[in-house]
Amino acid sequence: MKRLNESGQMILIASFIIGIGIVVLTVMLNNIVYASNTASESSIETNVFDFSNVVQTTTEAYEKAYADSNNGYDNATFDAYMANYSEKMTESYSLSGFMFSLDSGALQDTYLSQNGLGNGNNDWAVIERVNYTDAFLLGRLNVSTLGNESNKFVIEANNQSGTTIWSASFFNSSGNINLNVCNSSSILNSKNDSFSEINITYNEIDGGFFDFDFSNQVAGETYSIKFINGSQAMGTFLMSGDLVNRDPFYIERVEVVNSTMKLNKNGHLEINVTIPITLPKGQI
Amino acid sequence: MIRQFKDDERAVSITVGFILTMAITVITMMVVISSFYSMMDRAEQTIMRDEFEIHGNDMALQISNIDTAVQITRSAGGEVGSFFFQLPLPDEIAGQQYSMELSNQTDEIIFESHGKDATRLKVPYKVHETEVASVKLFSGSDEFILYYNPASNMIEIY
Numbered sequence: 001m002k003r004l005n006e007s008g009q010m011i012l013i014a015s016f017i018i019g020i021g022i023v024v025l026t027v028m029l030n031n032i033v034y035a036s037n038t039a040s041e042s043s044i045e046t047n048v049f050d051f052s053n054v055v056q057t058t059t060e061a062y063e064k065a066y067a068d069s070n071n072g073y074d075n076a077t078f079d080a081y082m083a084n085y086s087e088k089m090t091e092s093y094s095l096s097g098f099m100f101s102l103d104s105g106a107l108q109d110t111y112l113s114q115n116g117l118g119n120g121n122n123d124w125a126v127i128e129r130v131n132y133t134d135a136f137l138l139g140r141l142n143v144s145t146l147g148n149e150s151n152k153f154v155i156e157a158n159n160q161s162g163t164t165i166w167s168a169s170f171f172n173s174s175g176n177i178n179l180n181v182c183n184s185s186s187i188l189n190s191k192n193d194s195f196s197e198i199n200i201t202y203n204e205i206d207g208g209f210f211d212f213d214f215s216n217q218v219a220g221e222t223y224s225i226k227f228i229n230g231s232q233a234m235g236t237f238l239m240s241g242d243l244v245n246r247d248p249f250y251i252e253r254v255e256v257v258n259s260t261m262k263l264n265k266n267g268h269l270e271i272n273v274t275i276p277i278t279l280p281k282g283q284i
Numbered sequence: 285m286i287r288q289f290k291d292d293e294r295a296v297s298i299t300v301g302f303i304l305t306m307a308i309t310v311i312t313m314m315v316v317i318s319s320f321y322s323m324m325d326r327a328e329q330t331i332m333r334d335e336f337e338i339h340g341n342d343m344a345l346q347i348s349n350i351d352t353a354v355q356i357t358r359s360a361g362g363e364v365g366s367f368f369f370q371l372p373l374p375d376e377i378a379g380q381q382y383s384m385e386l387s388n389q390t391d392e393i394i395f396e397s398h399g400k401d402a403t404r405l406k407v408p409y410k411v412h413e414t415e416v417a418s419v420k421l422f423s424g425s426d427e428f429i430l431y432y433n434p435a436s437n438m439i440e441i442y
Contacts, residue, residue, distance in 0.1 A: 023320075031327050048349040052356055059360075115361020260365070268370040271353060275362030 050098060051271050054089075054261055058102065059277050061085040062257060066279040072107050072255055079104075098265050105258040107279070109140070112153060112237065113230035116256035116278040122231050126239060127249055128224040133241040136200040136214065136225075140235045143194065146172040147232030154228040155200075157214070159221045166217040168200070170233060179205075183217050196235075253278045329402045332378045336395035339373055340407030343393050343430070346371070347409045347416060350432050350439050355413040368431035371441075375424055384428075385420040386441060414439050 065081035066072055086102040093100040113120030147153060152171035156164050168181045173192055181189045188211070195206045200214050222244045240250040256278050263271045346369050357364050375381070382397040391411075396404040409416065414432065417440040421428065430441050 027320075027323070027327070031331070048352045048356075051353050055356060055360060117361070120361055268372075269368070271367050272365035273353075273357045273362050273367075274365055275357060275360045277360075 050093075050096070051263060054093075054100065054263060055273075055275060057089070058085075058259060058261060059275075062259065062277045062279060063281055066255075071280060075107075078107070093263070098263050101262045103260040103262075105260070107255045107257050109142075109234055110236065110253050110256045110278060111145075111231050112227050112233045112235060115276045116253060117258070117276050118231050120231055120276070123228050124226065124230060126225045126227055126251065127243075129244045130218075130223050130225065130249075131242045131244045131246070133201060133214070133218070133225075133239065135238060135240045137238045138198040138200070138235055139196065139237070141170070141177060141196045141198070142234040143172055143175060143177050145232075145234040146170060146177060147229060148172050149178075151229055151232045153230065153233035156226045156228060157218050157221075157223045158226060159223050165221055165223060166214055168212065181212055183213070188213050188217075250281060252281050255279050328378045328380075329400070332380065332382075332397055332403050333405045335377045336382070336403075336405040337407065339371075340393045340395060340405060343371060344407050344409040346430055347411060347439055350430070351411040351414050354432060354437075358413065364432055364434050366431070366434075368429050371428040371430055373423065373428050377423075381423045383420060383422050386416055386418055388416045388418045391416075411439070417441070 061082065065078050065085070068081055069075065069078035072078060082102070082104050086100075086104075089102065090100050110116040111118050111120060113122060114124040115121065149171045152169045154167055154169045157166040159165050163184060164182075165184050166182070168179060171178050176192050176194050179191045180187055191205065191210060193205075197206050198204070200212045203210060203212050225239070236252075236254045238252045240248070242248055256276050258274060258276050260272070260274045263269070350367055350369070353367060354364055373384070377397070380397045380403075382395055382403070385394040387394060390406075391409055393407045393409060394404065395407075415436075415438045417433075417436075417438045419441055421441065428441060430439065432438075433440050
């Protein structure tokens with residue numbers, strides 16, 4: 001009889017163990033559920049890829065619109081192409097929750113600064129690691145916007161050690177353009193006249209002969225071409241040739257358009273940038 | 285009869301046994317309860333740090349995104365008019381308010397709650413083209429906006 005009475009202790013102990021077990025399990029489950037919920041609160045948006053795509057796609061659209069509009073002469077075609085592009089981009093980006101808008105500025109004459117605007121980067125490398133230059137032309141040189149002798153616009157060809165092996169400087173001298181062509185040590189040729197079209201590789205100024213001696217001076221060198229004081233000169237340029245790795249390059253700048261792009265996602269994210277796009281082909 | 289009564293210790297045994305059982309039960313309950321609270325506190329701090337890490341990584345990514353976008357725009361010769369991102373930060377994490385500090389000395393985002401070291405969490409960020417303005421903010425605001433200030437070339441938060 002006594003043994004039977006003591007067996008109740010085991011029931012009590014078992015109950016305590018089960019009770020504590022339930023408490024521990026509840027706490028652990030609570031933590032798991034809580035942690036799972038908190039992790040789901042994060043919202044990571046990879047907006048920079050969309051932005052990068054928009055910039056690249058819009059630049060290419062401008063280049064195609066410019067080519068389709070007979071190099072900007074047919075303004076109606078250019079505007080229609082860009083309006084259609086803007087509409088299509090708005091539609092396609094709306095599917096991923098973005099509102100896209102494009103404000104296309106007017107085509108304007110370019111400065112020889114990095115971005116083609118008067119307030120752009122003055123001193124910049126147009127192309128690097130050049131092996132051979134087929135064509136190098138400057139056009140529509142506007143003497144009224146050309147800097148004076150202290151702010152002269154200079155084209156430099158520098159070899160890989162940074163030495164200037166050829167240069168041409170332009171400055172406004174009493175309404176004329178003063179041009180000096182130099183190698184690493186001395187002046188090779190100079191001219192003080194009114195002119196606007198220059199073909200450096202074909203040694204011509206406004207159709208007449210003028211020895212730039214560019215091809216001889218850079219022969220056998222790997223060089224870069226730099227513009228110094230680019231915002232002190234307004235004009236167009238074309239450059240083509242081969243890089244040292246045998247890849248061809250082609251850069252042509254006739255006009256620039258200041259384009260404002262805006263991306264907005266539900267009011268949580270907004271990107272608004274203005275990028276000048278040089279046409280017909282600003283990049284390699 | 286009296287001798288028999290004096291030698292009878294059965295009642296004493298019951299009282300002493302009861303007191304001992306009571307004392308052991310109270311002490312055991314105190315230990316169990318304090319352990320339980322301690323465990324809950326640790327769990328809360330662990331969850332808090334986990335969530336700080338999630339939000340910190342999110343912020344570091346957005347700072348990096350803004351910096352990259354500025355870099356892309358500048359390399360194209362353009363200008364950033366505005367760039368802002370609304371951070372989805374909760375008023376409370378694990379039922380507690382918290383602070384968030386951006387430090388451009390150490391390039392870190394520092395979260396902590398009520399100044400407790402156990403809740404402090406640091407998330408590093410990296411910028412190349414811009415600077416990040418140092419600031420310390422407290423939860424409870426309706427919204428936090430991470431934005432780029434073109435005039436100072438700084439990423440700021442308010």
